[in-house]
Amino acid sequence: MEKELLLMMPGPVPIPERVRLAMSRQAINHRSAEFGAAYADCVRVLKTAFATKNDLVIISGSGTAGMEAAVANVGRDKDIACIVNGKFGERLYKISQRYGKAHEIKSEWGTPVDLEALKAQLEAGAQIVTLIHNETSAGIKNPAEEIGKLCRKHDALFIMDGITSIGGDTVEVDKWGVDIAITGSQKCFAAPAGLAMVSVSSRAWERMTKNPPYYLDLAAYRKSAGGTPMETPYTPAVPLFLALREACLIIEEEGLPARIARHQKMSKAVQAAAKAWGLPLFPKIDKLHSYSSTVTAIEYPAGVKDDEMRGIVKKMGIVIAGGQDHLKGKIFRIGSMGAVGAPEILSTLAITQHALKKCGYKAKGDGVEAAAEVLG
Secondary structure, three states: OOOOOEEOOOOOOOOOHHHHHOOOOOOOOOOOHHHHHHHHHHHHHHHHHHOOOOEEEEEEOOHHHHHHHHHHHHOOOOEEEEEEOOHHHHHHHHHHHHHOEEEEEEOOOOOOOOHHHHHHHHHOOOOEEEEEOEEOOOOEEOOHHHHHHHHHHOOOEEEEEOOOOEOOEOOOHHHHOOOEEEEEOOOOOOOOOOEEEEEEOHHHHHOOOOOOOOOOOHHHHHHHHOOOOOOOOOOOOHHHHHHHHHHHHHHHHHOHHHHHHHHHHHHHHHHHHHHHHOOOEOOOOOOOOEEOOOEEEEEOOOOOOHHHHHHHHHHOOEEOEEOOHHHOOOEEEEEOOOOOOHHHHHHHHHHHHHHHHHOOOOOOOOHHHHHHHHHO
């Protein structure tokens, strides 16, 4: 068989064959009914995954393009409260600094967000709040619903990055009061990287800046998507749209509730393995915060070197992630998102367990067996 690395990281993730094949056809006219139908299929399934009736558009660009589109279209010269407890919260904060007056509400990576500081910032007049729902840099899921309620109470717009939760975990954009929600194609949707999907509420449309960016002008995307056939304002990455359409159809066939349950079971299996090994999970959770359902962050035992351990895993054909920035060498992260299931999870855990042993760590128990009990 052809040797392919199995990507068990927080994205990109393995791409199903039918999704890959969707990109291999001859080019089509992006102003045609055929392209418009593909776009419409994507939006139909995406609205279900977002749990929204809001307008939803697709941008040819990475998830970061979606993040910048969200901030740039409503945040120019506004007071923006940016919740930060990981790398991607920092990214939204840095983007916000370029467009408005950004206020960082900072917690240590992987620790609960400071809701009291957020309340104070809202009372001081913050007009926009940004949040990473599922912070993969630390493996923590943040309380989007509670933050949405605070935004509504203070009439602030709520921008939520759902890049690693939408399509793989429970997300309820309308119920939570999310005004702009963002996700990316290469995470839970198991499509190639390069598309950002953005939903926009009526409140957000009413508060759009008068001087939006040119390529990331959300109003331009809404106008083009509202035509017959559906279009994008500028030339899209057509093969990626066709791949995303196939990935969305797979989600529709599996059923979103079943897909979410599968993701939750896989993450619990990885958590069970870590517990059996005697290794602590990195995030510090409470009644409002929980472990991520799409990536598990595990602390390294003393004496185990990151490059050595993950190098052994990679040599066996699987890629897992290390820590980012100041967490490099302190944690490793195992992704459980997209189209993977028990075979991929158990293979990854078996090889990780082997690598830990080769690096001199004596596990307390059998993590593979513990995970199999969860998955069985």
